[in-house]
Amino acid sequence: MGASGLRNTPSLQHVATLMRPTVEATKLEFELLERAVIGFNYLPFDRLAKPLMEGTFTPEQAVAQCEALKNEKARKPNGELVIAFGAYATGKNVLWFKPHPKDFFPIAPGVAIPVNPHGYWVDEGKLKVLWTQKWKGRTLDPLQKAIFHTVLDRRVFVGDDFGAAELEWVDLKAPSARSERGIQVLHREHFEILTDAELKQHTDILLEAFVQFSQEKAARRARAREERPAEPMPLFDLQPEETP
Numbered sequence: 001m002g003a004s005g006l007r008n009t010p011s012l013q014h015v016a017t018l019m020r021p022t023v024e025a026t027k028l029e030f031e032l033l034e035r036a037v038i039g040f041n042y043l044p045f046d047r048l049a050k051p052l053m054e055g056t057f058t059p060e061q062a063v064a065q066c067e068a069l070k071n072e073k074a075r076k077p078n079g080e081l082v083i084a085f086g087a088y089a090t091g092k093n094v095l096w097f098k099p100h101p102k103d104f105f106p107i108a109p110g111v112a113i114p115v116n117p118h119g120y121w122v123d124e125g126k127l128k129v130l131w132t133q134k135w136k137g138r139t140l141d142p143l144q145k146a147i148f149h150t151v152l153d154r155r156v157f158v159g160d161d162f163g164a165a166e167l168e169w170v171d172l173k174a175p176s177a178r179s180e181r182g183i184q185v186l187h188r189e190h191f192e193i194l195t196d197a198e199l200k201q202h203t204d205i206l207l208e209a210f211v212q213f214s215q216e217k218a219a220r221r222a223r224a225r226e227e228r229p230a231e232p233m234p235l236f237d238l239q240p241e242e243t244p
Contacts (some may be wrong), residue, residue, distance in 0.1 A: 012113055016144040053092065059082055059090065115156065
């Protein structure tokens, strides 16, 4: 959400999960996210998506890359994600797969939501945009999907090149807590589109919650500084020796 946003909200999907019908409920999501300790990310998978789509890496080769990660906590989740995504990508015969340019959807001066699809390619003359839903234990609810898709509609699916492009939302969530990841591919027709007024209503709630959360966080830090015990005065006032 811009330079002042949370470090754990690097994508439109992350922001959409915070959005609730009320300011209080949305602010609570900010607070829960701030306290969350994850320990790993899916950046290794992000780098492997291109060779998997283009067929220059097999899923087995990509898994080997994940098993060599320095962060041990990242090895298994990225490896599982690679296996699931590899089943989707295998046999696609993609000639090229390009990262989508980074973009932002402004909701107030200095505050913007990152809009960053995974990438795009051409399939039988049709431009397609990939968004990989990488979380294993959760996904977006219907309203969050509508907000997510509406922002994509306003920022990505525009212009001569992308106006007629197709979305491939590849949801790799596990069907149940103890099962392996599944694959569900959704297209634009599976998502609702909100009106400008409806979208603004939701982003206004998000913005107000973000402002309140930021102000309360700053106030807590200020109180902590005030309550911090004063540094004890030194027993002797040590001064640098003067050269006679």
